[in-house]
Amino acid sequence: xxxxxxxxxxxxxxxxxxxxxxxxxxxxxxxxxxxxxxxxxxxxxxxxxxxxxxxxxxxxxxxxxxxxxxxxxxxxxxxxxxxxxxxxxxxxxxx
Amino acid sequence: xxxxxxxxxxxxxxxxxxxxxxxxxxxxxxxxxxxxxxxxxxxxxxxxxxxxxxxxxxxxxxxxxxxxxxxxxxxxxxxxxxxxxxxxxxxxxxxxxxxxxxxxxxxxxxxxxxxxxxxxxxxxxxxxxxxxxxxxxxxxxxxxxxxxxxxxxxxxxxxxxxxxxxxxxxxxxxxxxxxxxxxxxxxxxxxxxxxxxxxxxxxxxxxxxxxxxxxxxxxxxxxxxxxxxxxxxxxxxxxxxxxxx
Numbered sequence: 087x088x089x090x091x092x093x094x095x096x097x098x099x100x101x102x103x104x105x106x107x108x109x110x111x112x113x114x115x116x117x118x119x120x121x122x123x124x125x126x127x128x129x130x131x132x133x134x135x136x137x138x139x140x141x142x143x144x145x146x147x148x149x150x151x152x153x154x155x156x157x158x159x160x161x162x163x164x165x166x167x168x169x170x171x172x173x174x175x176x177x178x179x180x181x
Numbered sequence: 182x183x184x185x186x187x188x189x190x191x192x193x194x195x196x197x198x199x200x201x202x203x204x205x206x207x208x209x210x211x212x213x214x215x216x217x218x219x220x221x222x223x224x225x226x227x228x229x230x231x232x233x234x235x236x237x238x239x240x241x242x243x244x245x246x247x248x249x250x251x252x253x254x255x256x257x258x259x260x261x262x263x264x265x266x267x268x269x270x271x272x273x274x275x276x277x278x279x280x281x282x283x284x285x286x287x288x289x290x291x292x293x294x295x296x297x298x299x300x301x302x303x304x305x306x307x308x309x310x311x312x313x314x315x316x317x318x319x320x321x322x323x324x325x326x327x328x329x330x331x332x333x334x335x336x337x338x339x340x341x342x343x344x345x346x347x348x349x350x351x352x353x354x355x356x357x358x359x360x361x362x363x364x365x366x367x368x369x370x371x372x373x374x375x376x377x378x379x380x381x382x383x384x385x386x387x388x389x390x391x392x393x394x395x396x397x398x399x400x401x402x403x404x405x406x407x408x409x410x411x412x413x414x415x416x417x418x419x420x421x422x423x424x425x426x
Contacts, residue, residue, distance in 0.1 A: 092421055093421045095286065095287050096238045099224035102186070102283050103186060108286075110286050125286075126420075127419070133236075
């Protein structure tokens with residue numbers, strides 16, 4: 087099984103189709119053990135289009151992503167929160 | 182990077198270079214490519230006439246220059262349906278579907294600290310992009326690469342690395358051979374050890390930015406050694422590939 091193990095870096099393309107920001111740099115807090123991890127560090131099993139991302143500390147499933155021909159399913163129930171770095175509020179109005 | 186949603190683009194193979202008997206660099210022309218950071222990757226999608234499609238991630242090997250091409254170095258994997266097509270069948274002039282650049286975490290952004298790169302096999306590809314980017318910007322931060330390969334014949338970019346080391350006092354490269362070493366090599370073949378990283382890496386006091394890329398078992402072993410030597414886990418960025426097929 088470890089032969090096909092990837093990490094959250096490999097989810098960047100599929101997530102970037104769904105979100106306007108790069109979610110692989112976000113911090114996901116595991117619902118199982120409470121450990122925060124950068125999404126890029128999650129342990130991912132593929133292959134695409136069905137990816138399962140597990141917590142590097144406790145192995146609980148944090149995130150599941152399936153990309154179908156016309157839709158994507160994102161299951162985030164294993165994450166308590168997703169913390170996303172954003173540009174400072176003052177620049178939002180200018181942009 | 183823009184905040185628009187990402188979609189697939191049609192790239193064209195402009196040229197190709199054979200790096201080793203089983204690895205090939207694809208030089209791709211991608212219309213409206215927004216540029217990329219070193220360490221980022223792309224997803225490649227192949228679609229058969231019957232509609233079956235397969236998708237894989239490949240690290241970008243080249244540093245971005247305006248108006249330039251995007252290079253991927255693909256290692257053929259036994260029974261790999263995507264990699265064998267890219268290494269053996271794709272002809273110059275043929276199209277390829279590409280999505281990217283993606284990934285904002287395993288990237289080098291011309292930051293001041295010294296850099297330690299640790300590569301296992303074709304994990305050297307994104308690290309080579311960092312070495313090339315540093316060369317392009319004439320970066321002053323010293324780089325060290327520890328590059329583990331099975332045999333001398335498996336090493337990618339050997340001539341270019343030798344040339345860069347010769348011309349650039351800020352770059353050092355140390356090979357580790359796991360199966361067969363060249364004649365006269367001081368160490369017997371074997372896996373990456375604490376002693377190698379301790380000798381050819383940076384001391385933890387220098388607080389280097391560390392990038393490790395390779396198969397999962399290699400990445401875990403290297404990261405464990407680095408942490409045991411006293412490197413801050415937050416400074417160690419890793420990327421694993423599961424033997425991309």
